[in-house]
Amino acid sequence: MTDRGFLSWPFFEERHRELASALEEWCEKNIHDAHAADADEACRSLVTELGRAGFLKLTVGDADRRPDVRSLALSRETLARHHGLADFAFAMQGLGSGAISLFGTIEQKREWLPRVASGEAIAAFAMTEPECGSDAANMATSAMRDGNEWVIVGEKTLISNGGIADFYVTFARTGEGEGARGLSAFIVPAEAVSVEERIETIAPHPLARLKYDNVRIPANAIIGEPGEGFRIGMETLNLFRVTVGAAALGFARRALDEALVFARDRRLGSATLADNAVTQAKLADMALAVDASALLIYRAAWQQDVGGADHRRAAAMAKLHATEAAQKVIDDAVQMHGGAGVTRGVKVEELYREIRALRIYEGASEVQRQIIAKDLLKEARQ
Structure with missing residues (x-):
């Protein structure tokens, strides 16, 4: 049911569309609720499985090239839509080794990055x-x-x-x-x-x-x-900041999917919840928020990959909007589910718990607003 039309946007190349299809197929076969039983064991298992499947190679650079942000963002969106821990396992391999990918010596890269990419070492x-x-x-x-x-x-x-x-x-x-x-x-x-x-x-x-x-x-x-540590840390966070927004987008897409199914199937007398005008307006707002986030995220990812102008503002906008919008989309999905929405084991309840931290880590929303405003003011003074 998930909308895949965004893959035709001009931000992507054919290799990105192939990645999205391959990872989607892998998720459907390999991600299941058992991964949530024990967080430590689940993450170890997911790192091993993602490494064996070759997807962790995306999280590390090589001697000549930094990680492709569009590939990272697509991967995080897809994984998050299926399960929060799968996204976490993938993302932390990239963030944990990012400073080595960007600034490490040849020897450091040779020692650590192949082990991260294979899932042998957790970063x-x-x-x-x-x-x-x-x-x-x-x-x-x-x-x-x-x-x-x-x-x-x-x-x-x-x-x-x-x-x-x-x-x-x-x-x-x-x-x-x-x-x-x-x-x-x-x-x-x-x-x-x-x-x-x-x-x-x-x-x-x-x-x-x-x-x-x-x-x-x-x-x-x-x-x-x-x-050089502060610069190294900030450059690493900046590289992965857009992908935090992508994970939020994945959570939001899943919440919208769950809301659509629930509204379609929930009976209200002779009609369904989906027949209600208030429900339809809510679904429209959720879809609007999802598409706006996707446009900001993949624009910023494209800017980071292509290079050129300073992309910090675009990255901050993408992370800020996507995480804040996802919180609202998921909250609306919970509200639409009624009592079921706050029942443990229901997907929207899980998403409600998963999304909250994304507005805090790797630069809280308040910090992203400062980055955006300072960049705007800098331009205004020129």
């Missing part, structure tokens, strides 16, 4: 701290050079894949300057880090608080140069 992105969420420039975790090693001390929290990752791309203060100018990025093996707490959320995903207790790593574990 994680460790930036957030207990006292430092969106304001990454003020993180407290520190790294000091000691001969041929770096020594890392500090704590990270709300780290996706925390507790199941094989390595953490970790951001720490190295002191080249104040604020954002004094941060660096490192590849830290999981066995060097202590998992202090597993964090439960309304939509179960592997999350943890990590402790770095004088963690020693080789000098060549740094990504890029000392002091």
Whole structure:
């Protein structure tokens, strides 16, 4: 039932349409409710299966090319429409290894990216701290050079894949300057880090608080140069920001599909819920929100792949609109379902829990508004 007409839009090439068809077929055969039984085991299994099927290759770059954002966005939309954990497993492989794909040395890429792409190694992105969420420039975790090693001390929290990752791309203060100018990025093996707490959320995903207790790593574990960590982190987040919107789009499309089926089949006397004018208006608004999000997302993804002008505003707009709109679409679908909409085990109830975090992570909605406004004001002053 899902509308696939958007694949004919000029943002896509034939390889993107082939990917969408192949991944759709894979999802129908391989994603099932058992994946939700235990989040840790489900994510490990999904990473293995996605790697075996070859889809995780999309999440990493190679020596000459960064990941294709249109492919990432299409994949996340498709996976999210089928199951939130499948999207999570795919996305975290990309975000966790993104700094290596974009800024790693040839040796770092050769060591880690094939393992990420095959599903052999689970990746994680460790930036957030207990006292430092969106304001990454003020993180407290520190790294000091000691001969041929770096020594890392500090704590990270709300780290996706925390507790199941094989390595953490970790951001720490190295002191080249104040604020954002004094941060660096490192590849830290999981066995060097202590998992202090597993964090439960309304939509179960592997999350943890990590402790770095004088963690020693080789000098060549740094990504890029000392002091480049903030730029590396922001470029990595910017690469994947559009794909967060794509995941929200997948959730919204599924909610619309569920609402259409429910409205069509729900009897109200001699008519159906779909015959009601209020229901029809609601469905129209939901479809409008979905298409608007898709246009913003795939425009921004195309801009990132093609290059040229600064695309941060387009990425921020895509992430902001898609996540906020998806929240409303899913809420409307829950309302349309009535009591069933808040019953555990019903798909729209699952979607309601899944969507909420997307308005927060990888740049909260408030941060996206700041990015958009500052870019507009910068242009206005020129």
